[in-house]
Amino acid sequence: MTVLERLRSEAGGAAGEYERLVAAGSDELAEALTSGALPLWARELAAYRLGLAGDRRAFEALVLLLNHRDPPRCAAAAEALAGLGDPRTARAAAALATNELRVAYALEPVRLLAALRAPESVPALMTTLDRRLTPHDPYWRVALACVEGLGALGDPRARELLVRAQSHPRLAVAATEAIKALS
Numbered sequence: 001m002t003v004l005e006r007l008r009s010e011a012g013g014a015a016g017e018y019e020r021l022v023a024a025g026s027d028e029l030a031e032a033l034t035s036g037a038l039p040l041w042a043r044e045l046a047a048y049r050l051g052l053a054g055d056r057r058a059f060e061a062l063v064l065l066l067n068h069r070d071p072p073r074c075a076a077a078a079e080a081l082a083g084l085g086d087p088r089t090a091r092a093a094a095a096l097a098t099n100e101l102r103v104a105y106a107l108e109p110v111r112l113l114a115a116l117r118a119p120e121s122v123p124a125l126m127t128t129l130d131r132r133l134t135p136h137d138p139y140w141r142v143a144l145a146c147v148e149g150l151g152a153l154g155d156p157r158a159r160e161l162l163v164r165a166q167s168h169p170r171l172a173v174a175a176t177e178a179i180k181a182l183s
Contacts, residue, residue, distance in 0.1 A: 003048055003072075003076040003079070004022070004045075006072055006076075007041050007044060007045045007048075010039075010041035011041055011042070014039075014042075017038075017042060018041075018042075018045070021042055021045045021046060021049075022045070022049075024046075024049075026050060026053060026055050026057075029046040029049055029050050029055075029058075030046070030050060030055070030057040030058075032045075032046035033046050033047055033050070033057065033058065033061045043061060044061075044065055044073060044076065044077075046058075046061070047061035047062050047065060047077070047080065048062075048076050048077070048079075048080045050080075051077075051079075051080025051081060051083060051084045052079075052080050052083050054083065054084060054085055055084075056084065056086050058080065058084065059081075059084065059086050059088060059089070062077045062080050062081050062084065063077070063081070063089075063092045063096075064077075065077035066078055066081060066092070066093070066096060066108055066109055066112070067096050067102060067105055067109070068105070069104075069105060071107070071108070074105065074107070074108035074109075075108055077108070078108040078109070078111060078112040078115075081093070081112060082112060082115050082116065089112070089116060089118075090113065090116045090118030090119070090120040090121060091120055093109040093112045093113045093116065093120075093124070094109075094113060094120040094121070094123075094124035096109035097109040097110045097113055097124050097125070097127075097128050098124050098127050098128055100131065103128075103131075103132075103139050103142060104139065106128060106139070106142045107141055107142050107145055110125060110128060110142055110145040110146055110149060111145050111149065113125055113149060114145075114148070114149030114150075114152050114153060117153060121149070121153060122150065122153055122155040122157060122158060125146045125149050125150050125153070125158070126146075126150070126157065126158055126161055128142065128143075128146050129143055129146035129147065129150065129161055129165065130161060132146065133161075133164055133165060133168065140168075140170045140171070143165070143168070143170075143171055144170065144171055144174055147162065147165050147171050147174045147175050147178050148174055148178065150162060150178050151174070151177055151178025151179075151180075151181040151182075152181070154181050154182055155182070156182050158178070158182065159179060159182055162175045162178050162179050162182075163175070163179065165178075166179075
């Protein structure tokens with residue numbers, strides 16, 4: 001299901017409002033972001049469309065959605081932020097990925113950091129992965145995304161950490177592949 005299909009479904013009986021926002025111009029979408037009267041799906045639709053259009057007025061709303069408890073909202077926000085081109089994006093994603101109080105929602109910020117290939121990416125992914133390598137850590141999917149991201153980034157600073165990740169059964173194969181990809 002695409003982002004727009006999901007949001008259309010969430011709109012339910014408000015199909016007219018959904019269609020209005022799908023057809024709206026940038027200024028109307030930016031207005032929708034600050035309207036406290038609109039439901040979450042409508043603000044997400046406005047932020048998503050503005051982000052994909054490269055309109056930086058969507059930045060704050062997209063960062064909030066990137067840290068949402070609903071994984072599809074996080075993924076949509078990450079997609080829009082990746083295309084937004086705002087220089088603040090990597091710093092925000094790094095802050096979310098390394099926030100231990102919100103680690104349950106760190107998967108999409110971690111993936112976004114790898115996609116951005118920003119100076120903040122490798123240090124944030126290393127910090128997040130290091131914290132996930134403790135015994136019985138329940139956030140192995142976040143750890144796996146860090147391993148895959150570090151492999152994709154190919155930064156040799158991650159070698160020691162990736163070697164440590166090889167001892168974790170759920171991470172071993174990906175960590176081995178990531179080590180092979182290091183420069």
